[in-house]
Amino acid sequence: MDALSYQRAADVDGAIAAAQKPGAMFIGGGTNLLDLMKGGVAHPQTLIDITRIGALDRIDTLPDGGLRIGALVRNSDAANHTFVRTRYPLLSQALLAGASPQLRNMATVGGNLMQRTRCAYFYDTAFAQCNKRAPGSGCAAIGGFTRMHAILGASAQCVAVNPSDMSVALAALDATVQVSGPQGARAIPFAAFHRLPGDRPDLDTTLRSGELITSVDLPPPAFSDHAHYLKVRDRASYAFALVSVASALQLDGNRVRTARIALGGVAHRPWRASLAEQHLTGRTLDEATLREAAAAELAQARPLDGNAFKVGLAQRAIVRATMLAAGMQANATGDTA
Incomplete structure (x- = not known):
């Protein structure tokens, strides 16, 4: 692993300020990021630990009857929360279908949204051609072993797929991702949060530099029964x-x-x-x-x-x-x- 520095943020503003350093990355549960670091795929220079920001680990009802799930809520806690199980069963089912109990106990909602693809060519740095790791280098998957790869929305630059189960349910439920950054707070409709690869497959989301996911908001429940x-x-x-x-x-x-x-x-x-x-x-x-x-x-x-x-x-x-x-x-x- 590369040498890096570590900083623990006390609040959202402090985390955003620390993220302005070159090579800074947020870390919550770390279940994906640490794998990427160990494999030589991710090379952060500074890790900003956001796990002590208390305001982000709550699930609250919204004035319109919807639900706000903080970015630091663990996947297991979200899946088993009474309101999620009864009002948004689709989300609970998707969360419980993902990973293993041990990983769900560590993984956060915000981190789940930021998962990188599990494409074997992306994870294995022995393959020099990967436009997600090295833009412009090519895509080793095209012409390779593609059983797990995309059949919709792919491009000549990348055929990888998003691995999240949670995100599939959130897409169906028309969720909104709340973020804060150097230019302030903004709300991103879920349909606009993740990107198709186009000619920039290295960009998975529409987050701007230094922005931090603070919550996922669900609209008032409309699909509890079916x-x-x-x-x-x-x-x-x-x-x-x-x-x-x-x-x-x-x-x-x-x-x-x-x-x-x-x-x-x-x-x-x-x-x-x-x-x-x-x-x-x-x-x-x-x-x-x-x-x-x-x-x-x-x-x-x-x-x-x-x-x-x-x-x-x-x-x-x-x-x-x-x-x-x-x-x-x-x-x-x-x-x-």
Whole structure:
């Protein structure tokens, strides 16, 4: 590991001031950053410990009936909080699907949002070509082993995927990320927080230099009764998603009043399935309609040689997750997801 300095921040303003030093990075739970440092991928010159900023480790109700989850709230605490479990079950399910209990006990909500991709070519510095590590060097994954890589929204510069389960649920729930920085505080709609790779895959988010995530705000609960998070992975414990689906519905009988669907494991950011949502809105919910909606969403997929299976898998996962959200019995075909 490289030589570095360490500084503990007492409050948000102090953390932001310290972050103006070149090479400074915030550290909370450290479950991703320390791995990146040990692997020689991240090279901070100063670590700013924010874990003693008490105002960031709370979960509070908002005046409009929504919920504010502080950036330092542990994933396990957020998943098991009464309000999250009862009012936002989609988020609780997604959090519990991520990592292991030990990691959830350390990982923070803010850190979860900032996870870097688990692309093997990004993590292994023996591969010199990685536009996320060294912009302009190329992408070793293109033409390589791509089973875990993107089928939506990728570019010629990067085909990596966002690894977060929590973020998929937050995308479906239309969360807002609250940040503070040298220019003051601002609110970032979740859909605008993570970036697609384009020609700058080294930039994962739209955070500005020196900005600190302070909380994630959830709108008033609207999907408490019909929500399901489905994660399809190689093993049931401690594995990243091949495909995941966060599905939430408002129903009038069996007619869809509102649909919220987001996908994980398929793109550089949590992928909001807006075409599928539009296809379902106002229609009677049945398996045939769901299949049509899923096919419409995945028609824009551009798979690689090693991950074409994800197209069909994502379609089946959308059908199954949404049927389970609605309380419908998935048939044998749905079970294959």
